[in-house]
Amino acid sequence: MIGIALAGVSFALVLVALYGAAAIERSSRLAGVQDRPELQAPKRVWGGEREYPPAHYAAVRGVAAVARLARGRTFVADASSALRRSSRVLSLVATASALSILPFAGTWGASVAGRPLVVVDLDYGLGVLVFLILISGLAQAATGLAERSLWARLAALRVAGQSLIGVALLLLVLAPLVLATSSLRPFDFVLYQQGSFAPLALLGDEFMGFRVAGLEAFRLPNWFLFRQPLTAILVVPTLGLLLQRHSVYGGSNNTSGMSGFGLDSDPGDLYWMGLESRLSAILAGAIFVAFFLGGSAIPYFDPAPLLERAAPLLGQGFPAFLLAVLQFSIFGVKLLAVLALASLLRRSTGRARTDQSLRTMTRRLIPLAWANLLLLSALSLLSDPVLEGLR
Amino acid sequence: MLAVTGDEFAGWLAFVVLILGSAGIIPLVGLWLRRRLPDRRGLPRAVPPLRLGDSPKTRRSPRHAVAAHRTFLTGISLTGISLVLLPFVAALGVLDLSGLLVAIAFVGPSLLIALHSRRRNPRGGPTA
Numbered sequence: 358m359i360g361i362a363l364a365g366v367s368f369a370l371v372l373v374a375l376y377g378a379a380a381i382e383r384s385s386r387l388a389g390v391q392d393r394p395e396l397q398a399p400k401r402v403w404g405g406e407r408e409y410p411p412a413h414y415a416a417v418r419g420v421a422a423v424a425r426l427a428r429g430r431t432f433v434a435d436a437s438s439a440l441r442r443s444s445r446v447l448s449l450v451a452t453a454s455a456l457s458i459l460p461f462a463g464t465w466g467a468s469v470a471g472r473p474l475v476v477v478d479l480d481y482g483l484g485v486l487v488f489l490i491l492i493s494g495l496a497q498a499a500t501g502l503a504e505r506s507l508w509a510r511l512a513a514l515r516v517a518g519q520s521l522i523g524v525a526l527l528l529l530v531l532a533p534l535v536l537a538t539s540s541l542r543p544f545d546f547v548l549y550q551q552g553s554f555a556p557l558a559l560l561g562d563e564f565m566g567f568r569v570a571g572l573e574a575f576r577l578p579n580w581f582l583f584r585q586p587l588t589a590i591l592v593v594p595t596l597g598l599l600l601q602r603h604s605v606y607g608g609s610n611n612t613s614g615m616s617g618f619g620l621d622s623d624p625g626d627l628y629w630m631g632l633e634s635r636l637s638a639i640l641a642g643a644i645f646v647a648f649f650l651g652g653s654a655i656p657y658f659d660p661a662p663l664l665e666r667a668a669p670l671l672g673q674g675f676p677a678f679l680l681a682v683l684q685f686s687i688f689g690v691k692l693l694a695v696l697a698l699a700s701l702l703r704r705s706t707g708r709a710r711t712d713q714s715l716r717t718m719t720r721r722l723i724p725l726a727w728a729n730l731l732l733l734s735a736l737s738l739l740s741d742p743v744l745e746g747l748r
Numbered sequence: 749m750l751a752v753t754g755d756e757f758a759g760w761l762a763f764v765v766l767i768l769g770s771a772g773i774i775p776l777v778g779l780w781l782r783r784r785l786p787d788r789r790g791l792p793r794a795v796p797p798l799r800l801g802d803s804p805k806t807r808r809s810p811r812h813a814v815a816a817h818r819t820f821l822t823g824i825s826l827t828g829i830s831l832v833l834l835p836f837v838a839a840l841g842v843l844d845l846s847g848l849l850v851a852i853a854f855v856g857p858s859l860l861i862a863l864h865s866r867r868r869n870p871r872g873g874p875t876a
Binding site: 358359360361363364365367368371372422423425426427428429430431432433434446449450453454456457476477478479483484491511514515517518519520521522524525526528529532533535536539540541624625628629632636712715719723730734737 | 752753755756757758759760762763764766767768770771774775777778779781782785791792793794795796812813815816817819820822823824826827829830831833834835837838840842
């Protein structure tokens with residue numbers, strides 16, 4: 358019963374994020390280009406504000422989406438529609454399952470012994486997560502195999518290669534997190550990031566052998582974004598390259614049209630492609646929030662003493678429920694902020710071809726990920742006993 | 749462990765069904781409307797498959813296909829290495845320095861073989 362309730366709350370969060378992702382994507386497409394004023398929406402005669410076309414309004418877009426799907430479907434003459442449909446379903450199920458493994462909130466009642474507020478809490482969750490991402494990527498390749506064309510098959514091969522290399526890179530990039538927490542359980546990553554740490558005092562105490570009282574005052578949240586900044590920088594392009602889907606809309610010229618597999622302009626395919634693409638973006642954002650932004654943690658705030666103080670007045674259950682709602686909301690806010698930043702990043706960078714992104718992964722990111730892993734392994738091994746011996 | 753409790757399985761099932769079910773509402777409404785359209789307007793229509801051309805140059809030099817197959821094979825081997833690496837790293841976190849010797853015992857021979865088997869360009873350019 359608790360599992361189903363958690364699934365409902367997590368689903369509500371994903372729904373809000375889906376709507377937010379669509380709104381962010383749309384506003385980023387319609388945002389004015391500074392050096393191209395002729396592309397901006399015209400101004401109203403009276404009032405001076407922008408005069409957007411009717412498609413700017415969400416209700417009109419909703420009606421248009423249903424109307425598009427009410428048109429007659431199209432299908433490619435010699436393509437296997439069953440394989441294409443099943444690969445879309447497989448990809449959606451894998452992405453949704455990957456989302457169900459991620460912890461969107463802390464524990465019930467903010468105690469270490471409380472029940473983790475995650476739909477599926479797996480001890481080897483990181484391995485399962487990566488496997489599901491791989492399944493989702495290979496399902497994209499299966500969409501290309503549905504067509505008989507040599508070009509579609511070559512593209513499917515390229516997509517499969519990109520997924521495999523992307524998964525290997527993701528494992529390498531996330532390995533330092535496993536090293537720090539000694540666990541493959543995603544919820545342990547979130548638990549590790551609670552509280553705060555003093556980076557300058559830690560640096561002085563651990564490696565230089567001196568202690569200055571004032572340095573303790575400068576504290577940062579114990580998030581992996583601050584503890585392992587290079588890993589956080591590396592994971593951004595990795596998630597982008599691994600979970601990017603062939604964009605449904607042309608981002609640069611405000612036109613909409615399909616790209617990638619299934620170029621027959623079938624409205625149903627367009628709908629499912631858009632949904633899969635946005636769900637993948639949400640998965641990438643949720644991984645970043647859970648693993649690098651402390652999940653639902655509020656910086657410099659420990660809710661446990663507050664709950665203890667509220668217990669005589671309100672009991673145990675109600676404050677814990679309020680805290681759980683707050684934690685889910687905070688995760689949602691962080692997720693939307695990450696999606697907005699990712700959208701900004703995508704707008705300001707060029708779109709790489711498959712061979713360019715593959716070259717970036719194999720020639721640049723994989724060596725950097727290895728170097729980062731070796732550096733952090735060395736730092737973790739040079740812990741107290743070794744340093745004491747050196748001093 | 750990978751074992752999932754009944755509660756977790758029910759939660760996972762509910763989560764996936766909710767996402768797929770809510771996503772399917774709009775196509776279902778579209779299907780319902782399409783069924784109510786007069787006579788043959790709602791029937792699916794076949795479109796010809798996309799043709800990107802077939803030049804003699806493409807037939808003669810299959811470098812795209814070769815590159816794609818190489819990438820695919822590289823991907824498989826890299827994923828294998830990374831999958832093996834993950835438990836090693838977790839063990840290193842637990843064992844500290846005592847795990848380092850085991851790690852070197854695994855990495856050293858692999859590194860030696862990898863360095864010796866590197867293919868070099870005989871003309872002195874960058875490695876192929």
